[in-house]
Amino acid sequence: MTEPLIDVRNMEISFAHGFVKAVRGVSFQLGREKLGIVGESGSGKSTVGRAIMRLLPPTAKVTADRMTFHDTDLLAASEKRMMEIRGKQIGLILQDPKYSLNPVMRVGEQIAETYRLHYPKVGRKAAETKVLEMLEAVKIRDPQRVFRLYPHEVSGGMGQRIMIAMMLIAEPEVLIADEPTSALDVTVRLDVLALLDELVSRRNLGLIFISHDLNLIRKFCDRVLIMYAGRVVEVLKASELDNAQHPYTQGLLASLPSIENPPARLPVLTRDPSWLTQPTIGA
Amino acid sequence: MIDVENLTIRFGPRSPLVVKGVSFSVERGKSFGLVGESGCGKSTVLRAISGLNRNYGGRISLDGKPLEPERSKAFFRDVQMVFQDPYGSLHPRKTVRSQLIEPLRNQNLPIKENAVADVLKAVGLDPSLGYRFPHQLSGGQRQRVAIARALILDPPVLLLDEPTSALDVSVQAEILNLLADLQKERGLTYLLVSHDMAVIAHLCSRVAIMNGGEIVEETGIDQIRSGHVQHPYSQRLLSASRAYGKQEMRPAEIMSSA
Numbered sequence: 001m002t003e004p005l006i007d008v009r010n011m012e013i014s015f016a017h018g019f020v021k022a023v024r025g026v027s028f029q030l031g032r033e034k035l036g037i038v039g040e041s042g043s044g045k046s047t048v049g050r051a052i053m054r055l056l057p058p059t060a061k062v063t064a065d066r067m068t069f070h071d072t073d074l075l076a077a078s079e080k081r082m083m084e085i086r087g088k089q090i091g092l093i094l095q096d097p098k099y100s101l102n103p104v105m106r107v108g109e110q111i112a113e114t115y116r117l118h119y120p121k122v123g124r125k126a127a128e129t130k131v132l133e134m135l136e137a138v139k140i141r142d143p144q145r146v147f148r149l150y151p152h153e154v155s156g157g158m159g160q161r162i163m164i165a166m167m168l169i170a171e172p173e174v175l176i177a178d179e180p181t182s183a184l185d186v187t188v189r190l191d192v193l194a195l196l197d198e199l200v201s202r203r204n205l206g207l208i209f210i211s212h213d214l215n216l217i218r219k220f221c222d223r224v225l226i227m228y229a230g231r232v233v234e235v236l237k238a239s240e241l242d243n244a245q246h247p248y249t250q251g252l253l254a255s256l257p258s259i260e261n262p263p264a265r266l267p268v269l270t271r272d273p274s275w276l277t278q279p280t281i282g283a
Numbered sequence: 284m285i286d287v288e289n290l291t292i293r294f295g296p297r298s299p300l301v302v303k304g305v306s307f308s309v310e311r312g313k314s315f316g317l318v319g320e321s322g323c324g325k326s327t328v329l330r331a332i333s334g335l336n337r338n339y340g341g342r343i344s345l346d347g348k349p350l351e352p353e354r355s356k357a358f359f360r361d362v363q364m365v366f367q368d369p370y371g372s373l374h375p376r377k378t379v380r381s382q383l384i385e386p387l388r389n390q391n392l393p394i395k396e397n398a399v400a401d402v403l404k405a406v407g408l409d410p411s412l413g414y415r416f417p418h419q420l421s422g423g424q425r426q427r428v429a430i431a432r433a434l435i436l437d438p439p440v441l442l443l444d445e446p447t448s449a450l451d452v453s454v455q456a457e458i459l460n461l462l463a464d465l466q467k468e469r470g471l472t473y474l475l476v477s478h479d480m481a482v483i484a485h486l487c488s489r490v491a492i493m494n495g496g497e498i499v500e501e502t503g504i505d506q507i508r509s510g511h512v513q514h515p516y517s518q519r520l521l522s523a524s525r526a527y528g529k530q531e532m533r534p535a536e537i538m539s540s541a
Contacts, residue, residue, distance in 0.1 A: 040451040040452075040453060040454075041422070041451055156321065185320040185321055185478055186320075186478065186479075186480075186520070186523045186524050187320060187519065187520060187523040188320075189523075190523055190526065212451055212452065213452075214452070251453065252452060252453060255452050255453045255455070255456035256452055256456075256481070257455075257456070257459065257479075257481040257482055257484065257485040258481055258484070258485075259480055259481050259484045259507065259508060259521075259524060259525060260508050260525075261508070262481075262484055262485045262508075265460050265463070266456035266459055266460055266485070267456070268453070268456050268457050268460065269453040269456070
């Protein structure tokens, strides 16, 4: 791997004065690749994503031996520097467009706002042209019309494209996508993924894709971190997920129902307490 | 067991039809699946059957007897519903025990001493959990409590509205197994609504595929498993769901092949 975009070593995150340890020693490096983080709810996967953006509430205590974006130390960076990084250098796509768009602002204006915040010298007209280009890039058929719509007037799939457009317009180098397709139907999900795949490859971005959906991660990512109770228990190439060694990963894979030949009973995951104390794996 | 004939539903007198003449019937002791994308009307159909929405046209009958739009008290002893989100469907300030007793009290039934303990055991929970509040339970435990609440009246029919879509895959497997076991033990009839073809395929023997307020195709589960569906929409939905499964494909290829 060439120079990593994001380098995290031994990240620990705790809440409530250290009583609740949400993330316990996570290490990984992100290059220009698609890195998946998979785990059940409560495994700490979203917390990792938010910690990189420094978006956790003040009650969260984040420590790490190293947490950098290029040469910037994300733990020590000033809030002013973080404002530059958020959006412009690292973008974050959230799960549900219904809750993450401003309901009383036209979607085009919201996208333009992001752009003009990061490029203050750009005029209103130029920003609008750029937004229309971006809406076209995320394959929205009638950008002129959609520009003027409010979030409640667009469908879930279109809302998520708008979120993607908003995140990519400032041209970040790294994109963190936190369950970007979980709120969508299967048919729409594939469209949005294909789009995300194309944009990430064409712009050569680094992507952290957070999801609980193993099938999706398997299709979409290059490498996968499997998290359990705040630790990374296994790191795999996405194509080799079937050869997973850790019983947790195997259990997750086995518990997926299948269309073609469903077993009489789905195997149920039995959690071994020793998983909690095994050393975490770096990637 | 459940017969639905030409069901039509609209919200408001001038609004377009949301459900446009849906008919199907569910055999006793079998599981019937309604599958489709969000907004296709599948949950609306279920809510009409459950009596939550009285403004419908067409006929719904249970066990051969046609039902009045305003459901009788006796109806709820026969048909109970499990909702999608166990975080929203349990009362946050009542203990598990008092929520489980409520259906019995509504029906003026005697509250037997070990009724709650029995039903909790039936769904695989420890009876001591009866004294907890919903926020003290995990998502999977909450969904088990919601199933227990539906079962405490011992109804022959359960309506399941996306019972596992708010849960992790590992917990989903536990709940699907539980539903399969309960059906075997008690001979329950299930009407299951889901957007997840794999969940439907796991539990159901017949499936109706809905799109735009209509059933485009009703078929047996073997046709779904072997991929022999007729309607173009069913084919599209099935190939999207399959593409999601085992084969090694990139999203771009899936889109071009679908």
